[in-house]
Amino acid sequence: MLWLCIQLPRFALEASAGDACALVPTHRLPDAAPAALKTLALWAMQWSDQVSSQLTADGDAALWLEIGASRRLLGEHAQLRACVAEALTPLGYTHRLGIAPTVQGAALLARAGLTASAVTRAQLLQLLAPLPLALLALPDEQLIALRGTGLRLIGELLALPIASIARRFGPDAALYLQRLRGALPEPLRFVQTPPRFESRCEFADAISETTTLLFPLQRLLAGLQGYLRARDRAVQRYELCLEHHRGALTRLVIGLARPGRDAAQLLALARERLAATVLAAPVHGLRVAADELLQPVLLQNDLFSRAAQHSEQFQQVLDRLAARLGAGAVQALGHTAEHRPERAWHMSAAQLSAPPAAGPEHAALELPRRPCWLLPQPRPIDKPQQLLAGPERIESGWWDGADVARDYYLAREADGAQLWVYQDLRAGGWHVHGIWA
Amino acid sequence: MTFQALQNLSAPLSGLDRDALRARIDHISRHAHADDPPGPAVQPTGFADFDALLPGGGWPLGAITELMPEAQGIGELSLLLPALAKLSRAGRYLMWIAPPCLPYPPALVRHGLVLDRLLLVQAQDARAALWAAEQALRCPAIGAVLAWPAALDDRRVRRLQLAAETGGSCGLLYRPPLAALQPSPAALRLRLKALGPGLQVEIQKARGGRAHALVVHPAAAVRA
Numbered sequence: 001m002l003w004l005c006i007q008l009p010r011f012a013l014e015a016s017a018g019d020a021c022a023l024v025p026t027h028r029l030p031d032a033a034p035a036a037l038k039t040l041a042l043w044a045m046q047w048s049d050q051v052s053s054q055l056t057a058d059g060d061a062a063l064w065l066e067i068g069a070s071r072r073l074l075g076e077h078a079q080l081r082a083c084v085a086e087a088l089t090p091l092g093y094t095h096r097l098g099i100a101p102t103v104q105g106a107a108l109l110a111r112a113g114l115t116a117s118a119v120t121r122a123q124l125l126q127l128l129a130p131l132p133l134a135l136l137a138l139p140d141e142q143l144i145a146l147r148g149t150g151l152r153l154i155g156e157l158l159a160l161p162i163a164s165i166a167r168r169f170g171p172d173a174a175l176y177l178q179r180l181r182g183a184l185p186e187p188l189r190f191v192q193t194p195p196r197f198e199s200r201c202e203f204a205d206a207i208s209e210t211t212t213l214l215f216p217l218q219r220l221l222a223g224l225q226g227y228l229r230a231r232d233r234a235v236q237r238y239e240l241c242l243e244h245h246r247g248a249l250t251r252l253v254i255g256l257a258r259p260g261r262d263a264a265q266l267l268a269l270a271r272e273r274l275a276a277t278v279l280a281a282p283v284h285g286l287r288v289a290a291d292e293l294l295q296p297v298l299l300q301n302d303l304f305s306r307a308a309q310h311s312e313q314f315q316q317v318l319d320r321l322a323a324r325l326g327a328g329a330v331q332a333l334g335h336t337a338e339h340r341p342e343r344a345w346h347m348s349a350a351q352l353s354a355p356p357a358a359g360p361e362h363a364a365l366e367l368p369r370r371p372c373w374l375l376p377q378p379r380p381i382d383k384p385q386q387l388l389a390g391p392e393r394i395e396s397g398w399w400d401g402a403d404v405a406r407d408y409y410l411a412r413e414a415d416g417a418q419l420w421v422y423q424d425l426r427a428g429g430w431h432v433h434g435i436w437a
Numbered sequence: 438m439t440f441q442a443l444q445n446l447s448a449p450l451s452g453l454d455r456d457a458l459r460a461r462i463d464h465i466s467r468h469a470h471a472d473d474p475p476g477p478a479v480q481p482t483g484f485a486d487f488d489a490l491l492p493g494g495g496w497p498l499g500a501i502t503e504l505m506p507e508a509q510g511i512g513e514l515s516l517l518l519p520a521l522a523k524l525s526r527a528g529r530y531l532m533w534i535a536p537p538c539l540p541y542p543p544a545l546v547r548h549g550l551v552l553d554r555l556l557l558v559q560a561q562d563a564r565a566a567l568w569a570a571e572q573a574l575r576c577p578a579i580g581a582v583l584a585w586p587a588a589l590d591d592r593r594v595r596r597l598q599l600a601a602e603t604g605g606s607c608g609l610l611y612r613p614p615l616a617a618l619q620p621s622p623a624a625l626r627l628r629l630k631a632l633g634p635g636l637q638v639e640i641q642k643a644r645g646g647r648a649h650a651l652v653v654h655p656a657a658a659v660r661a
Contacts, residue, residue: 311578324569325565329559330559332552332555333555335542341541344541344543345539347557371541375539376538415511416632417508435538437515437538
């Protein structure tokens with residue numbers, strides 16, 4: 001077993017902070033810290049499936065990650081340590097890390113602020129020996145009692161026989177020291193991954209700017225990313241719920257065109273969506289939930305071909321456009337074999353398509369000549385002065401009641417514009433239907 | 438060395454040899470091109486006489502082109518269709534941001550566009566349309582971005598120009614004829630006029646090329 005301990009000495013305070021700048025909120029929220037620690041524990045599960053957390057009455061917190069099993073996968077522990085620290089910094093939590101083969105040892109090295117890691121018990125004892133007794137996680141009265149004996153360093157205490165320690169300082173102190181050096185196992189309760197993801201946070205000071213929501217949202221989405229990585233799943237949509245006063249809610253569903261789990265991507269989509277959202281009322285809390293967990297389609301690690309990378313980037317653009325402009329904002333066009341010009345096309349929601357098959361080019365030439373622009377509705381006009389080509393008679397649709405009988409012409413305007421016009425054969429009136437742009 | 442490589446190609450090769458050979462040919466061809474001055478990346482317009490007047494010989498890629506037609510319906514869109522058709526056939530996407538009318542599929546298919554690759558973006562207002570154009574221009578999977586901004590200042594065009602440089606795609610902006618009076622950081626600026634049955638294209642500005650050249654396209658070629 002090898003443990004990475006993350007000490008969070010200002011956790012309760014930082015967890016209640018609504019934004020990165022206001023690290024000291026006006027008051028602490030009693031519920032903020034446990035919820036935030038739950039989210040952070042899920043975040044940590046991307047590196048280890050054995051994560052344990054602890055929150056003290058003083059408001060500091062700690063997470064332990066068992067990294068012995070995953071160490072080989074992730075590279076050396078020094079790399080992992082740097083990786084965890086780097087991921088933790090933008091979340092705005094003050095932190096210190098320690099790595100040791102025992103839970104208490106890792107916590108103590110983190111408290112001591114040592115950058116060196118202990119991989120074996122011998123290394124741990126060596127690192128602990130010169131440290132002051134005050135770093136031990138023992139009640140104050142026992143620390144005072146220890147100091148009274150004239151001992152100063154942890155190494156001096158650990159050199160004493162355990163029976164004499166138990167006799168002089170009590171069984172609890174002896175048990176702690178045995179666990180610290182790895183002579184006795186540490187009972188831990190591990191965080192379980194729930195079947196669905198839900199994480200929330202509350203703010204001490206209500207937020208009325210959507211941009212200010214991004215910082216706390218980033219923490220929640222970091223939790224979602226860790227959760228999804230731990231379960232090797234991805235999401236195609238997640239729910240972002242803004243909580244207002246008296247239980248009022250604003251629900252936003254953030255959709256991805258393709259399953260993903262990258263927190264930065266999930267946040268970027270939410271940012272676009274929030275930018276287009278007008279807050280009805282100040283926000284007191286945020287909730288992120290994801291129900292439908294899917295197989296991840298493209299992992300970041302498979303450094304895929306350029307084409308796949310392009311399609312991934314394209315997908316992200318589609319997602320961003322949909323998030324900001326609305327789900328139906330991006331549309332694809334289709335061609336329908338139909339004589340009536342207004343029915344010779346259709347529109348559908350855009351989606352990624354396979355590379356086009358190289359169809360026969362001559363097939364296109366069999367189509368009649370048509371203008372590039374079609375007007376949404378034919379517009380009545382006077383009889384055009386100059387007709388360049390035509391007529392092309394279109395009579396169709398008697399079977400569905402929307403029948404037409406028209407003669408189409410190419411007309412030229414005084415300014416050189418060429419229009420696609422028709423004369424209605426029944427009513428006799430003239431209309432513009434398209435523009436030869 | 439290239440000759441040797443070619444000779445080797447005729448002999449039966451194991452997979453390993455073939456890979457090694459391919460790597461070597463790649464190396465040789467890279468080396469051969471390393472000394473050439475890098476020309477601007479372009480997409481040929483499909484009109485040989487027009488290409489001849491453009492720096493690099495086509496629509497500039499990774500840059501903004503401004504088209505300023507005097508009227509709607511003079512062939513201003515047909516001028517783009519051969520290039521757009523090529524891009525779409527190569528699998529690149531074409532993003533049309535808030536076009537003024539419906540791009541009519543029967544005409545586009547006739548011009549050889551692959552409809553799968555054409556996407557329409559509907560935007561609530563001019564600001565959203567510009568934002569969407571900028572997003573699309575940054576994406577390398579998108580071959581061309583077409584937009585019809587009503588009003589545009591220098592700063593905005595420069596932003597779009599930067600976005601196009603990032604994505605390497607062809608940014609095509611339709612602007613009103615009056616825009617020709619203002620300077621613009623766009624790489625290529627064209628004034629379009631109906632001339633008899635054809636389209637007169639005046640190159641007002643071409644980065645790295647000649648300005649004020651004139652070319653006339655017969656309508657038959659452009660709008661067939």
